[in-house]
Amino acid sequence: MTDTIDGAALLDEVEAFHRRFNVFPTDAAFVAVALWDAHAHLLDCFDSTPRIAFLSPEPGSGKTRALEIVETLVPQPMTAVNASAAALFRSVSAGNGKPTILFDEIDTVFGPKAGDNEELRGFLNAGHRRTGVTYRCIGDGGQQTVQAFPSYCAVAVAGLGSLPDTIMSRSVVIRMRRRARNEKVEPFRARVHEAEGHKLRDRLAQWAEQARDSVMGAWPDMPDGVSDRPADVWEPLLAVADAAGGAWPDRARAACVTLVTASKANDKGSLGVRLLTDLRDHVMVGIDRLPTVAILDRLNALDDAPWADLHGKPLDNRRLSKMLTEYMTADNEPITSRNIKTAGSVLKGYYSVDLWDAWARYCPPPPESPLPPLPGTENVA
Numbered sequence: 001m002t003d004t005i006d007g008a009a010l011l012d013e014v015e016a017f018h019r020r021f022n023v024f025p026t027d028a029a030f031v032a033v034a035l036w037d038a039h040a041h042l043l044d045c046f047d048s049t050p051r052i053a054f055l056s057p058e059p060g061s062g063k064t065r066a067l068e069i070v071e072t073l074v075p076q077p078m079t080a081v082n083a084s085a086a087a088l089f090r091s092v093s094a095g096n097g098k099p100t101i102l103f104d105e106i107d108t109v110f111g112p113k114a115g116d117n118e119e120l121r122g123f124l125n126a127g128h129r130r131t132g133v134t135y136r137c138i139g140d141g142g143q144q145t146v147q148a149f150p151s152y153c154a155v156a157v158a159g160l161g162s163l164p165d166t167i168m169s170r171s172v173v174i175r176m177r178r179r180a181r182n183e184k185v186e187p188f189r190a191r192v193h194e195a196e197g198h199k200l201r202d203r204l205a206q207w208a209e210q211a212r213d214s215v216m217g218a219w220p221d222m223p224d225g226v227s228d229r230p231a232d233v234w235e236p237l238l239a240v241a242d243a244a245g246g247a248w249p250d251r252a253r254a255a256c257v258t259l260v261t262a263s264k265a266n267d268k269g270s271l272g273v274r275l276l277t278d279l280r281d282h283v284m285v286g287i288d289r290l291p292t293v294a295i296l297d298r299l300n301a302l303d304d305a306p307w308a309d310l311h312g313k314p315l316d317n318r319r320l321s322k323m324l325t326e327y328m329t330a331d332n333e334p335i336t337s338r339n340i341k342t343a344g345s346v347l348k349g350y351y352s353v354d355l356w357d358a359w360a361r362y363c364p365p366p367p368e369s370p371l372p373p374l375p376g377t378e379n380v381a
Helices: 007-021 027-045 063-073 085-092 118-126 190-215 228-244 248-266 271-283 292-301 317-324 352-362
Strands: 051-056 077-079 100-103 133-138 145-150 155-160 171-175 289-291 338-342 345-351
Touching: 007 027, 007 063, 007 190, 007 228, 007 248, 027 051, 027 063, 027 171, 027 190, 027 228, 027 248, 051 063, 063 077, 063 100, 063 155, 063 190, 085 100, 085 118, 085 145, 171 228, 171 248, 190 228, 228 248, 271 292, 271 317, 271 352, 289 292, 289 338, 292 317, 292 345, 345 352
Parallel strands: 051 155, 051 171, 077 100, 100 155
Antiparallel strands: 133 145, 289 345, 338 345
């Protein structure tokens, strides 16, 4: 009979293995990555699998090394640089066990110069859920039939910049940084250290078998404030932590709060949500109406905002109108400009009352101390 494995002690060892070779930005990142490694061995116990994304603004930040260490610890790793969507979904649906896909240089797939990769994006989106499938026509000529290929698998990615929103929102994001001079790691030598990682991998697989019954169908308690998509992302990792026991349930929830909060801070939402938020927090603070020309002046003058350079041009009234008409007023009418009486003339502009419903539905909570309106910009009714 196989000896019972202490799950908490094993996760401690997995975390320590990562710490030998990786420098992550926070302790929360080490916790999340260790739990993600373990969850890959229990994939069939969950309704969904989070992607883990090692992202950085510059090369040389340890992303590839992070994937190399993950590769030694997960079941059936499949390195997928430049792999086509067809190759990936056929590998996942082959029936001889789920591969763990490791996608380095993901920015070459989804970056600004990569063109469209809708098939691959669709595969990654569909594979997040256990019920996810990719449909393809097979056969020749008039004998073609539609076949559903299962797409559910664990995926780790690494790259520069960001990811499409549909993938980012399904990911635990680790924001990598270049090592500081005082941050030391042990050199990773594959022929020496892969064997150590593989021993941990085999023990994770053994522990997964003994933990399967407690993980299957588990509904782990979420930390306060974590709901909706972030809760879906973290549910498998918290279930693994609860099954391991020891300090891991508490550490996992602390890591969850830290990384979810960080992801919200980095998430500007869609361009439309960014527009609504900037109108609320920077442009129309304390103002019930404002002419379009004044709105554009304020938006285009904002630092750290995209409005002065949208595809090489500043935001204009035509683009502003097109973006805002996508949202509705409280009366379920599209948000449009209206007449605003000013001293001696009538100008087109927008009323705060028309924006309130969209602000409440789409924007994050307002800052606690909003900036006062700029002097000299009050409207004359």
